Amino acid sequence: MRDVAVIGVGLTKFGELWDKSFRRLIAEAGSKAILDANIGGKDIDAMYIGSMSPGRFIGQEHVGALVADAAGFSHLHIPATRVEGACASGGLAIREGYLSIASGMNDIVVVGGVEKMNDVGGNFATETLATAADQEWEAFFGVTFPGLYAMIAKRHMHEYGTTKEQLAQVAVKNHANGALNPYAQYRREITLDQAINSTMVACPLGLMDCSPVTDGAASVVLCAAEKAKKFTDNPVKIIASGQGSDTLALHSRRDICTLDATVHAAKMAYKQANLTSSDIDLAEVHDCFTIAEICAIEDLGFVEKGQGGKAVENKITVLDGSLPVNTSGGLKSKGHPVGATGVAQIIEVVQQLRGEAEKRQVKDARIGLAHNIGGSGATCTVHILEAM
Amino acid sequence: MAGGVARFWREIPQRYNIIGNKCGSCERVFFPPRETCPHCRRKSLGKMEDIKLSGKGKIITYTIIHVGPKAFEEQVPYPVAIIKLKEGPQITAQIVDCDIDDVKIGMKVENTFRRIQEDGYTGAIYYGYKFKPVKG
Amino acid sequence: MRDIGIVSYGSYIPRYRIKVGVIASVWGKDGATISRGLGINEKSVPSIDQDTATISVEAARSALKRCAIDPQDIGAIYIGSESHPYAVKPTGTIVGEAIGATPDLMVADYEFACKAGTAGVQSCTALVKADMIKYGLAVGADTAQAAPGDALEFSASAGGAAFIIGKDDVIATINHTLSFTTDTPDFWRRAERKYPAHGGRFTGTPAYFKHITSCANNLMQKVDTKPEDYDYAVFHQPNGKFPVNVAKKLKYGQIKQGLIVPYIGNTYSGASLVGLSSVLDVAKPGERVFLISYGSGAGSDGFDITITDKITKFSRDNAPTVAQMVEVKEYIDYGTYAKLTDLLYWE
Numbered sequence: 001m002r003d004v005a006v007i008g009v010g011l012t013k014f015g016e017l018w019d020k021s022f023r024r025l026i027a028e029a030g031s032k033a034i035l036d037a038n039i040g041g042k043d044i045d046a047m048y049i050g051s052m053s054p055g056r057f058i059g060q061e062h063v064g065a066l067v068a069d070a071a072g073f074s075h076l077h078i079p080a081t082r083v084e085g086a087c088a089s090g091g092l093a094i095r096e097g098y099l100s101i102a103s104g105m106n107d108i109v110v111v112g113g114v115e116k117m118n119d120v121g122g123n124f125a126t127e128t129l130a131t132a133a134d135q136e137w138e139a140f141f142g143v144t145f146p147g148l149y150a151m152i153a154k155r156h157m158h159e160y161g162t163t164k165e166q167l168a169q170v171a172v173k174n175h176a177n178g179a180l181n182p183y184a185q186y187r188r189e190i191t192l193d194q195a196i197n198s199t200m201v202a203c204p205l206g207l208m209d210c211s212p213v214t215d216g217a218a219s220v221v222l223c224a225a226e227k228a229k230k231f232t233d234n235p236v237k238i239i240a241s242g243q244g245s246d247t248l249a250l251h252s253r254r255d256i257c258t259l260d261a262t263v264h265a266a267k268m269a270y271k272q273a274n275l276t277s278s279d280i281d282l283a284e285v286h287d288c289f290t291i292a293e294i295c296a297i298e299d300l301g302f303v304e305k306g307q308g309g310k311a312v313e314n315k316i317t318v319l320d321g322s323l324p325v326n327t328s329g330g331l332k333s334k335g336h337p338v339g340a341t342g343v344a345q346i347i348e349v350v351q352q353l354r355g356e357a358e359k360r361q362v363k364d365a366r367i368g369l370a371h372n373i374g375g376s377g378a379t380c381t382v383h384i385l386e387a388m
Numbered sequence: 389m390a391g392g393v394a395r396f397w398r399e400i401p402q403r404y405n406i407i408g409n410k411c412g413s414c415e416r417v418f419f420p421p422r423e424t425c426p427h428c429r430r431k432s433l434g435k436m437e438d439i440k441l442s443g444k445g446k447i448i449t450y451t452i453i454h455v456g457p458k459a460f461e462e463q464v465p466y467p468v469a470i471i472k473l474k475e476g477p478q479i480t481a482q483i484v485d486c487d488i489d490d491v492k493i494g495m496k497v498e499n500t501f502r503r504i505q506e507d508g509y510t511g512a513i514y515y516g517y518k519f520k521p522v523k524g
Numbered sequence: 525m526r527d528i529g530i531v532s533y534g535s536y537i538p539r540y541r542i543k544v545g546v547i548a549s550v551w552g553k554d555g556a557t558i559s560r561g562l563g564i565n566e567k568s569v570p571s572i573d574q575d576t577a578t579i580s581v582e583a584a585r586s587a588l589k590r591c592a593i594d595p596q597d598i599g600a601i602y603i604g605s606e607s608h609p610y611a612v613k614p615t616g617t618i619v620g621e622a623i624g625a626t627p628d629l630m631v632a633d634y635e636f637a638c639k640a641g642t643a644g645v646q647s648c649t650a651l652v653k654a655d656m657i658k659y660g661l662a663v664g665a666d667t668a669q670a671a672p673g674d675a676l677e678f679s680a681s682a683g684g685a686a687f688i689i690g691k692d693d694v695i696a697t698i699n700h701t702l703s704f705t706t707d708t709p710d711f712w713r714r715a716e717r718k719y720p721a722h723g724g725r726f727t728g729t730p731a732y733f734k735h736i737t738s739c740a741n742n743l744m745q746k747v748d749t750k751p752e753d754y755d756y757a758v759f760h761q762p763n764g765k766f767p768v769n770v771a772k773k774l775k776y777g778q779i780k781q782g783l784i785v786p787y788i789g790n791t792y793s794g795a796s797l798v799g800l801s802s803v804l805d806v807a808k809p810g811e812r813v814f815l816i817s818y819g820s821g822a823g824s825d826g827f828d829i830t831i832t833d834k835i836t837k838f839s840r841d842n843a844p845t846v847a848q849m850v851e852v853k854e855y856i857d858y859g860t861y862a863k864l865t866d867l868l869y870w871e
Contacts, residue, residue, distance in 0.1 A: 123457070123458050127458070136399060139457070140504065140514075141517075142463070142466065144453055144457060146455070147453050151450060151469075154449045155449035200452075200454040200465075201455045202452065202453050202454060203452040205451075250480070251480045256448065256470065405624060462863065463572055503578060504573070513575075513610070
């Protein structure tokens, strides 16, 4: 197995992008990444595309081929594969791209993530997101996707005393970070009061605890580390890739408050990189709901189980804290174009490690982690990156 | 719910009568029924036996849904809970016949037969389980 | 027919209630006057996830909880209702599946306005008598519909009762049953229409009273009894006044235990059978029950019933009594009522 590096990144603005179609979004992100990587089409050995549900959002499947075509590479007949794992589709696409280079099969791979969610009505978009849950035994009975995470939150509050205010602190922190991110969907701060008192969605989660519906695309170019310097002066190495799965339904989990898929993926990644959680300088974690960030930092080993609620008030995960989390604004403020999220998380970590994060820059950032979850925790990818 | 009547019909024993199955090797109970026991795996092949669960259990977590999917819009706000059944498996279901403020972790509940959703005004009606508080 | 009868029974009344006064004030009427006139204080309302099928299942499951029979030994199921969830596709198969009685089973749905449930009891009795089945299940249940602003809105309610008929461990024998039937258009609902229509005062003397009194007199003549021979009488109860009046006409005093309409309204196909359930909730061995149901269109089914001493061993407490269910209630306002009874129809 050989080392893999990121040699180029590119992404679109995230938001309600009425003028941009699915094809236009991914073509924009992809071409930015390719230009950033200083490669040409003929250098690309394969493409991996993460997209959760183009079949429902735009009535289109077969998007691996579509994206290669939209990117202008169909005459090169590049192997193009669409990867799906609900909201972890982007992270899975990164892993597939990474594995194909690490194994020696490919030298240069383009990974893209894209979701076009606003071409359908809000209700339909919500139902589509709910296909990440167990259709027969969860969704059928009326539980919604926010409802599942709300049940995790209720149990976390019951077992560990986590409060609604602590959930709100996560939203406030992420909005403060997102306000500094030119690509974020919401670039304005919110107050604690606004976060605590937002319209109830599924008790205890309100609107401000939930990530939005977003259009967007993100893309990275991966390259065998030994060849990276041919293309760029500041490659970033992916030093570990972990993945885990778990029961689809929340009710079948071993522990409602622990995403074992995260624990497993993180263990795999830490082992591969020969690191522990205390070596991580910053992390992009999957805050589809505020409670998800709290559980993530526990399951990744950044804090003890049950202590996640205190991480903001104890100044651990804030921008200038000991382990900044979601400097990009997270899914909450940056937006959550489902398939693109996992790739966008990698891009934030890369930009931090390259020293290109501008107002969001974490000082002396050398090792970063990206954590991407599918559904209520049935799939998880964890990637660790290091400045080369 | 997407999908036609066959998909619903197949699940009727589970939805009407909470029929799960038991591993003939380790006696663990599962709901919904599984093809094999995840613990015994090949040892359980052909040894899974159907079993009717009591429908009694305890709420281990819950939420009140305020923004519901289209099929449930008329019912908001409604409680949904994860219930640990007496025999071991956990399931997700709506809680009925009580004030939403009275739903609590630890509450004892039992199953009841209700309309879950329907395929519009002209489609089939899907019945199934919801849970109500046990008196006393 | 001495040894054939009721092996077990169960009933179900949904928890929501709306007061007659609340409905009246929406239409600018005086609730107290209407309550007095109808003899009804409040009525039961089904919740949005309840219908005739769910009510029938609850009642049937209660009946099964109270006895030890194997549901696989139930050979026939008849559900009588005016509000079957489907016009085509039986409620009986849903109930059959939900109680574990399928697949060796005869099923059909019955309709005869408010007496569809007692018609089911008659069919089960005959099948048991003919030794064609070991047990039969008859259910009368409804989520009755009434047009907003119509007089029926004050009384049309939801509920049902289930009766298991057999030969073994009978708690109440059905000594005799007969019916009185004519083609009398007093109250009807056209196919595809949402609400019933009725002939106003025509629903009284030529309809309800004629059929109940004729049936009652025929039955008493057949079994050679007088009102004094009965400890309880149950007459169909579309409101609180008609059954009181017909009891007076027939010289029956003992109707109180079986008169549930003042508290829950008219459960249509459930009405007489919920009344009978209420009687069985308290009846003692040797006591005798006179039951005359009525269904518009029109007809009455009469039953002469004697409680056996098996009722002392009967596990009545395994399911709630009518009195207990009447007391479990939650009041709703008219807006909620409109939402639950689908008055606010939109696509």
